[in-house]
Amino acid sequence: MSDTEIEQIATEIAGGRPPMVWFTAAAVGVAEGRSGKVVALGDPADGDFLQVRPTGSKDVLSFSPTEVTLTKPPRPAPPAQKSAAAPKTTTRKDPPVTQPSTVTSVATPSTPPSVVTANAAADGADSAAKAAAAKPAGPGTAGTTAPKPAKAPAARKRTAPEVTVTLTGTPDGEWAVDVVNGKKRTIRGLPVTSAAVAQAAKVLHPEVAEVVAGILEAARGVQQAKVAQLQAELEEARKLLEELSE
Structure with missing residues (x-):
C-alpha cells in the first residue's frame, strides 16, 4: 500500500467513512481475500499502525500496509465439474457386399457374430464404468484419496506491549519519571517528590531502597x-542594611 493510499484512508476516516480494505497473502491470522474496514490510523513508526476490524468480527486488529490492499481481489472461478469419461469403443465396419448381376433374389445378411460380440463387450464395459463411478469409494479402494479438511486460519496472537519505566534524579534532589508503552512514550519528564521516590524504593526491594x-x-x-550559604548571604545583607540605616 502506497503513501498516497494511506493519505486517502486518513481522509476518508476523518470524513466519517471508514474505507474497505482486503487482506493479502502476507496478513497473519486472517484469510487472504477477506474484507475489513480501517477504523483508525496509528503511528507509522510502529509498523502495524492500520487498525482494521475484519468483516463479521467485533475485534479491531493492527496490520501493516503490506497486509492489506484497497484493490478488491477477483472472485475465484468455480471449479469445473469433471465428468466420468466413457470408454471409447470401436466397431469394425463390415465390407460392402457385392451382389452378382445374375442373382434373382436379395437376402438381407445378418449381423456378423464378431460385431455383436464387440458391441456386447462395449456395453458391458460402459455399464461397469458407470457402476464404478456411482459406487462410493471405500477405505480400501486403490487409486482414490479422501479429500483433506481445510485448515482453519491460525489465530492472530495478541502480545502485551512492553512497558519501560525510567526514574531520573539530579544531585539537587529533583526526580522525574518517563514511561514508554511498547514503542510509544506515554509519559515524559513527570515530576515526582523525593518522599514518593523513597517510599517506592522501599516497596520494590531492599537493595533498591539502599541505593535510593x-x-x-x-x-x-x-x-x-x-541553605547555609543562603543564610550567610542573608546575614551579610542584614549587616549592610543596618550600616546604611545609621
Missing part, C-alpha cells in the same frame, strides 16, 4: 549546604 537512600542523603547534604 544514599542518593537522597547526598541530595540532602547539597540542599543543606545551599
Whole structure:
C-alpha cells in the first residue's frame, strides 16, 4: 500500500467513512481475500499502525500496509465439474457386399457374430464404468484419496506491549519519571517528590531502597549546604542594611 493510499484512508476516516480494505497473502491470522474496514490510523513508526476490524468480527486488529490492499481481489472461478469419461469403443465396419448381376433374389445378411460380440463387450464395459463411478469409494479402494479438511486460519496472537519505566534524579534532589508503552512514550519528564521516590524504593526491594537512600542523603547534604550559604548571604545583607540605616 502506497503513501498516497494511506493519505486517502486518513481522509476518508476523518470524513466519517471508514474505507474497505482486503487482506493479502502476507496478513497473519486472517484469510487472504477477506474484507475489513480501517477504523483508525496509528503511528507509522510502529509498523502495524492500520487498525482494521475484519468483516463479521467485533475485534479491531493492527496490520501493516503490506497486509492489506484497497484493490478488491477477483472472485475465484468455480471449479469445473469433471465428468466420468466413457470408454471409447470401436466397431469394425463390415465390407460392402457385392451382389452378382445374375442373382434373382436379395437376402438381407445378418449381423456378423464378431460385431455383436464387440458391441456386447462395449456395453458391458460402459455399464461397469458407470457402476464404478456411482459406487462410493471405500477405505480400501486403490487409486482414490479422501479429500483433506481445510485448515482453519491460525489465530492472530495478541502480545502485551512492553512497558519501560525510567526514574531520573539530579544531585539537587529533583526526580522525574518517563514511561514508554511498547514503542510509544506515554509519559515524559513527570515530576515526582523525593518522599514518593523513597517510599517506592522501599516497596520494590531492599537493595533498591539502599541505593535510593544514599542518593537522597547526598541530595540532602547539597540542599543543606545551599541553605547555609543562603543564610550567610542573608546575614551579610542584614549587616549592610543596618550600616546604611545609621
